[in-house]
Amino acid sequence: MSAFELDSAPVRQYGRSIPAHLQAPFKRYVEQHYGGFLLAINFIAMIAYDLYVFADALLIPDMALESLLLRGGLSLIGLVNIYIVFRHSRNVLLMDMLMPLHDIVSTIAWFELLKRSSSPDIHTFLYASVVFIILANLGARYSLRGIVLCSLTISAIILYNVSLLHDGQSKPVLVFAIAYLPVLLFSLFISWTNINGVRVAFLNDLEKKRQRDELAELNLRLETLASTDALTDVGNRRAFDLSLEKHWNQMRLDGRHFSLLLVDIDYFKPFNDHYGHLAGDQCLRKVASCMGNSVRNGQGQLFRYGGEEFVILLHIEHDDELSALAERLREQVASLGIEHLHRPDTLRHLTISLGAITSATPGLLHAHDLLAQCDRLLYQAKQQGRNRICLGEHTH
Structure with a gap:
C-alpha cells in the first residue's frame, strides 16, 4: 500500500488515528489547511490576554501597573515566538502547541499578581482563571496528546494556586473545583472533537485523492485501449x-x-x-x-x-x-x-x-x-x- 492509499472502508468519524506512514503528509496537510488558523488563534488569544489588563485594574488595582508591564512583556515575547515558529520553524507541533504553552506561562504570571495583591476581590476574581483552560483548548488542531498535557498542567497550576489563595481551606477549593471541572472536561471534549475532525478530513481527502487517481488511471487505460490496435499494440x-x-x-x-x-x-x-x-x-x-x-x-x-x-x-x-x-x-x-x-x-x-x-x-x-x-x-x-x-x- 502506498503512502496515500487507504482501505476502501468508510472513514470512521470518531477516534480516528493517523497511521505512522501517513504522519508526514498529515503534518503537511495541517500546515496547509490550518496554519493560518493556528496563527490567527495565537493573536486572538494574545489580544484577549492583553484586554484582561482592564479587569486587573478594576479588581486588583494595586497590581494594575505590574499587570500592564507584565502583560506587555509577555506579549512582546509571544510575538517573537510567533514569528520564529510560524515564519522560520514551520514545525506543526510547535505551531499547534505555541498558544497553549503561552497559556501556561500566562497562567503562572497572573496568579503571581493575585498572590501579591491585597484586594478583597481576589477570591471572586479566581473564577476568571477558567478563561486560560478555554483558550488553550479551543485552538488545538493537531496534537491531542499535547493539548491534554497542557490542559493538565494549566489545571494543576490553577488548582494549586487557588488552594494557596484560600490558605488551604477545603470548602472554597472544592466549590471552585466543582465549577472548574465541567469547563475542563467540556473544553477537552471540544479539543478532541476539533483534532479528530482534522484527522477525519485528512483521511477523507486522501481517500478522495485515491479515488480520483484510480479514476484517472482507469480513464487513461480506457483511452489507451480505445486508441490502440489490440493485435499489433500500435495506434489504431x-x-x-x-x-x-x-x-x-x-x-x-x-x-x-x-x-x-x-x-x-x-x-x-x-x-x-x-x-x-x-x-x-x-x-x-x-x-x-x-x-x-x-x-x-x-x-x-x-x-x-x-x-x-x-x-x-x-x-x-x-x-x-x-x-x-x-x-x-x-x-x-x-x-x-x-x-x-x-x-x-x-x-x-x-x-x-x-x-x-x-x-x-x-x-x-x-x-x-x-x-x-x-x-x-x-x-x-x-x-x-x-x-x-x-x-x-x-x-x-
Missing part, C-alpha cells in the same frame, strides 16, 4: 485520424511540415490463406514491431490503418530524409526473412510497399488530401511491382 485507425488532424493543425500554426508513410504488406491475402490466420496475425505483429522500432525516440508514430496496411506520421520535412527512412523500413521488413512461398512474383519472403509524401506537397488543402495523395502513391508502388517506394514530388 481512430488514433491515427486524431493525430493526423492534430499534426495538420499544428503545421498551419507554426509552419513546420511533417511526412506521411502508407505501408502495405505485399500479397498478404495469399499469405494468410496458405499459412493460416494465426501465422497471419504473427506476421502482422512482427512487421509492426520492426517498423515501430525504426521510428521510436520521437521520430514518428506508427498506426495500423486497417487489415495489412500501416501508416506512419513522421517529424520529417525533407524528401531525402523521408526517402532514406522509407527505404530503411523496406529493407528491415525484408530482412525479417518471413517465408512467403505463395506470392506470384519470384521473391520467396515477405516484403512491403510504401507511399511517402510530405505536407509541403503543393495543392493540399486539408489533412485528408494528404492521406488521399499518399494512398495514390502506395497504389503506384504496388502497380509498379511492389517491394518499392513511391515518393511524392514537391518543392521547398
